[in-house]
Amino acid sequence: MSSVSEKEHRIIDDFDYGDNVSIIDRSEIVDWSAIVIKIILGLVFIGFASGCIIYSVITSEEYVHPAAINSTFFSYDVSQHCDNGTLTWSNRTGSINDYDKVTTGIAWLQDSTRKRIYHRIGIAPNDKDWRVSHYVFVNHTFFVDRNGCTRQAYGYDEYLRRLGFHKIRMQRTESISVEEDESVKVNFYEGEPSHDIMIDGIHPTIVRAYTQPDNSFTYAWEYIFPQTPDETGLFRKDYWFPEMKAGVDDEGIFEELPSSCYKQTD
Known part of the structure; x- marks a missing residue:
């Protein structure tokens, strides 16, 4: 009889496929495409959330824009x-x-x-x-x-x-x-x-x-x-x-x- 790895499970089936055939439960196979899609969606969500936070800080009344360092032109409009x-x-x-x-x-x-x-x-x-x-x-x-x-x-x-x-x-x-x-x-x-x-x-x-x-x-x-x-x-x-x-x-x-x-x- 053929052997089955520890990660494989025998499935009850009345049909005789022969001694050299093992039937593996496909539900145990990792779907990498689904994982990649989930990761991409997660990164998109994190980026969107970060953008919202940064935007809210910049547009708040308490935010002060930093002075331009090494500006090309003379920055004369200052307090x-x-x-x-x-x-x-x-x-x-x-x-x-x-x-x-x-x-x-x-x-x-x-x-x-x-x-x-x-x-x-x-x-x-x-x-x-x-x-x-x-x-x-x-x-x-x-x-x-x-x-x-x-x-x-x-x-x-x-x-x-x-x-x-x-x-x-x-x-x-x-x-x-x-x-x-x-x-x-x-x-x-x-x-x-x-x-x-x-x-x-x-x-x-x-x-x-x-x-x-x-x-x-x-x-x-x-x-x-x-x-x-x-x-x-x-x-x-x-x-x-x-x-x-x-x-x-x-x-x-x-x-x-x-x-x-x-x-x-x-």
């Missing part, structure tokens, strides 16, 4: 603040690589969420060196100086565009000195601004910016101006914020807009 920066004008004297410099303190507060900027030139006590304060809102801007308040018919986005930030690209990562004995790693951006960009009445040939590696705030930006035939005039204008920090500090500053500004019309 940042510094109340102890410096602004320096470097003027050509007529001699090669010889410049006269004028420096004053500046403050910068930018709220990218509410699209507001406060920028003050001259921060010495008692307004000793104060020149002008910019109050920038979504759709309009106020320039306040010793002569009063002037309203501009452009707001936050156009104000930043007029600073020439739109077309400058990341060049490399490098280290710069922010204090006497402190250096930091930064993303260095450089480029040529649009032809209609005017800084102090002059079109700069080069715009540069230096940001935190995660682009959450900016340490500095500067403008380089073309040389004149007599080798005089403005050579460089740079904004320097060694103590710049991400986020918004004192939003109450926007409430200090002089009442005379509210009487201005576009």
Whole structure:
């Protein structure tokens, strides 16, 4: 008689198939195609469930998109603040690589969420060196100086565009000195601004910016101006914020807009 393996079962059948024939219960054979289909369906279900979870997190109000790291273009639309920066004008004297410099303190507060900027030139006590304060809102801007308040018919986005930030690209990562004995790693951006960009009445040939590696705030930006035939005039204008920090500090500053500004019309 033929033998049957332990996994095989004899089936009762009146027909005589002979001694060399074993009848095996087909129900014991593994259906691999069914198992593969079940695995695929399981993976599809897991992927769908994971996608739903990720989508719910991204679309929730509490989710904050991370800052773009090593962005190709300068990330200037960020919330940042510094109340102890410096602004320096470097003027050509007529001699090669010889410049006269004028420096004053500046403050910068930018709220990218509410699209507001406060920028003050001259921060010495008692307004000793104060020149002008910019109050920038979504759709309009106020320039306040010793002569009063002037309203501009452009707001936050156009104000930043007029600073020439739109077309400058990341060049490399490098280290710069922010204090006497402190250096930091930064993303260095450089480029040529649009032809209609005017800084102090002059079109700069080069715009540069230096940001935190995660682009959450900016340490500095500067403008380089073309040389004149007599080798005089403005050579460089740079904004320097060694103590710049991400986020918004004192939003109450926007409430200090002089009442005379509210009487201005576009």
